[in-house]
Amino acid sequence: MKKLIILFFILVNFIQVFSQDTVKCKMVFYREYSYRESGDLYNIYVNESLVSVLKNYSFFVYECLPGEYDIMMNYSYKKKVHLKVEKGLTYYLKFCKQYKNKEITLVDSVDAYSSVNDGIMRNLNIKDVAPINQQDVYSTDVLNINNIGQNKDTIQNKDTITGLAKQKAPFTRPKSRFGIKFSSGLGLSNIPLMKIDNEENPTISFGGGYAIGFNVGHEINDLIDIEFGVGTQMSFFKPEVPNANVAFKRYFFTLIPAVIIPIKDGKIMKFRIGSGFDYYYLNAAIIDLKQTSVGYDDLWEYEETFGVNLKIDFEAKFAKRWSIEASVKYYYVNYVYYTKNNTKDHYPPNDKLIKPNGSGIDLSLGVNYHFNKRKQIQVK
Numbered sequence: 001m002k003k004l005i006i007l008f009f010i011l012v013n014f015i016q017v018f019s020q021d022t023v024k025c026k027m028v029f030y031r032e033y034s035y036r037e038s039g040d041l042y043n044i045y046v047n048e049s050l051v052s053v054l055k056n057y058s059f060f061v062y063e064c065l066p067g068e069y070d071i072m073m074n075y076s077y078k079k080k081v082h083l084k085v086e087k088g089l090t091y092y093l094k095f096c097k098q099y100k101n102k103e104i105t106l107v108d109s110v111d112a113y114s115s116v117n118d119g120i121m122r123n124l125n126i127k128d129v130a131p132i133n134q135q136d137v138y139s140t141d142v143l144n145i146n147n148i149g150q151n152k153d154t155i156q157n158k159d160t161i162t163g164l165a166k167q168k169a170p171f172t173r174p175k176s177r178f179g180i181k182f183s184s185g186l187g188l189s190n191i192p193l194m195k196i197d198n199e200e201n202p203t204i205s206f207g208g209g210y211a212i213g214f215n216v217g218h219e220i221n222d223l224i225d226i227e228f229g230v231g232t233q234m235s236f237f238k239p240e241v242p243n244a245n246v247a248f249k250r251y252f253f254t255l256i257p258a259v260i261i262p263i264k265d266g267k268i269m270k271f272r273i274g275s276g277f278d279y280y281y282l283n284a285a286i287i288d289l290k291q292t293s294v295g296y297d298d299l300w301e302y303e304e305t306f307g308v309n310l311k312i313d314f315e316a317k318f319a320k321r322w323s324i325e326a327s328v329k330y331y332y333v334n335y336v337y338y339t340k341n342n343t344k345d346h347y348p349p350n351d352k353l354i355k356p357n358g359s360g361i362d363l364s365l366g367v368n369y370h371f372n373k374r375k376q377i378q379v380k
Contacts, residue, residue: 024063024064024065024087025063025064025065025066025085025086025087025088025089025090025091026061026062026063026064026089026090026091027046027061027062027064027069027071027083027085027090027091027092027093028059028060028061028062028090028091028092028093028112028116029044029052029054029059029060029062029093029095030054030058030059030060030092030093030094030095030112030115030116030121031054031055031056031057031058031059031094031095031096032057032094032096032115032121033056033057033268033317033319033320034056034096034097035268035316035318037056037097038056038268039056040056040097041053041054041055042054042055042073042074042095042102043073043074044060044071044072044073044095045070045071045072045073046062046064046069046070046071047069047070048070048072052124054095054124055122055124056268057120057121057122057267057268058121058122058123058124059116059121059122059123059124060123060124060125061123061125064085066085066086066087067084067085068082068083068084068085069082069083069084069085070082070083071083071093071104073095073102073104074102081093081104081106083106090109091106092106092107092108092109092112092116093105093106093107094107094112094115118320118321119174120174120267120320120321120370122265122267174321174370174371174372175218175219175372176216176217176218176219176370176371176372177215177216177217177218177323177368177369177370177371178214178215178216178368178369178371179214179215179216179217179325179366179367179368179369180212180213180214180215180366180367181211181212181213181214181215181229181231181325181327181364181365181366182210182211182212182364182365182366183210183211183212183213183231183233183327183329183362183363183364183365184209184210184211184362184363185207185208185209185210185211185233185329185360185361185362185363186205186207186208186360186361186362187205187206187207187208187209187235187358187359187360188205188207188208188357188359188360188361189205189206189207189356189357189358189359190203190204190205190238191203191204191205191206191352191353191356193237193246193353202237202238202239202240202241202244202246203237203238204235204236204237204238204246204247204248204285205235205238205248205360206235206248206285206335206356206357206358207235207331207333207357207358207359207360208235208360208361208362209233209234209235209236209248209360210233210234210235211231211232211233211234211362211364212231212232213229213230213231213232213252213254213364214229214230214231215227215228215229215230215366216228216229217368218372219260222260222262222266223259223260224257224258224259224260225257225258225259225260225272225274226255226256226257226258227254227255227256227257227258227272227274228253228254228255229252229253229254229255229256230251230252230253230254231251231252231254232249232250232251232252233249233250233252234247234248234249234250235247235248241292243291243292244288244289244291244292245286245288245289246285246286246287246288246289247285247286248283248284248285248286248358249282249283249284249285249286250280250281250282250283250284250302250358251280251281251282251283252278252279252280252281253278253279253281254276254277254278254279254309255276255277256274256275256276256309256311257274257275257276258272258273258274258275258311258313259272259273259274260272261273267317268316268317269314269315269316269317270314270315271312271313271314271315272311272312272313272315273311273312273313274310274311274313275308275309275310275311276308276309276311277306277307277308277309278306278307278308278309278331278333279304279305279306279307280304280305280306280307280333280335280358281304283301283302283303283304283305283335284299284300284301284302285299285300285302285353286299287299287300298347300337300347300348300353301337301338302335302336302337302338302356303335303336303337303338305333305334305335305336306333307331307332307333307334307358307359308331308332308333309329309330309331309332310329310330310331311327311328311329311330312327312328312329313325313326313327314326314327315368317370321369321370321371322367322368322369322370323367323368323370324365324366324367324368325364325365325366325367325368326363326364326365327362327363327364327365327366328361328362328363328364329361329362329364330359330360330361331359331360331362332359333357333358333359334355334356334357334358335355335356335357335358336354336355337353337354337355
């Protein structure tokens with residue numbers, strides 16, 4: 001009987017010790033996006049052992065047993081975080097730079113959820129992430145880290161630090177985007193319109209001018225992108241003539257498949273180089289010369305037509321779902337005047353105006369919103 005009682009107590013103690021040592025805790029180390037610090041690497045040490053190199057806009061889930069841990073960034077002893085972790089809990093630590101000081105901040109799981117679980121932040125636990133290279137590890141320079149270990153009540157508060165990090169699917173950032181662009185361009189063909197009051201012959205270009213457009217794009221895979229756009233563009237009389245107003249206005253659709261050229265991993269910056277088609281419609285030259293010696297106004301309409309283009313985009317993210325885009329586009333197109341309008345009193349006086357070339361080069365600047373989340377990491 002005594003042997004059974006002793007065996008019972010041994011089993012109870014073994015179960016308690018085993019359960020305490022095998023119920024793991026998790027620490028989630030993460031960095032939010034920072035354009036200025038995009039090239040910096042944060043070496044994360046737990047109890048003086050390097051566990052991860054935290055890159056811009058990424059997170060790393062570190063599993064551990066209950067106990068006490070010292071967390072350092074770039075191996076700085078001056079100010080380190082001492083954290084006591086309890087079984088079954090997940091602790092979120094944000095690494096960032098405030099002014100000139102690097103900081104480690106313990107964050108509530110509710111606040112950390114939107115950052116870690118946004119579908120864009122890179123998960124460094126995924127196997128296809130390159131392993132830590134010695135060349136990626138910073139030297140042991142002394143860096144300033146805020147010591148959040150002073151508030152032990154905050155660190156051990158079960159009500160504010162909850163949740164388990166569960167990896168459900170590989171990280172996939174949003175593949176689609178919607179944007180608006182503003183353009184200014186130069187037409188490659190300037191056609192003299194007429195001579196007014198012995199002034200220099202003003203010209204009209206059927207390419208270039210100012211434009212506004214909207215676009216929707218989608219990354220088919222890591223190498224191929226396709227973009228559809230719609231917009232309007234207008235070019236003007238040059239040089240300006242007093243009391244004269246001449247402009248060429250057109251609307252367009254554009255479809256451009258492109259090759260993606262990432263900068264580093266392409267999560268923050270990339271180039272797109274593509275070539276596609278433009279469709280121009282409602283094309284019209286607006287002629288207002290009533291207050292000049294010519295003395296008339298008119299509307300010269302041109303047929304709908306297709307053109308081809310070559311476009312280079314540079315895109316850089318500045319927020320979780322927003323990016324800026326700069327583009328240069330060359331396009332080739334020819335217009336044809338509506339022959340049915342020849343019954344008018346005034347119509348294009350020569351072949352260059354009847355069949356004008358509307359080719360040009362445009363520079364664009366725009367902003368994109370990225371959407372269409374698919375697979376993502378969820379932290380609850």
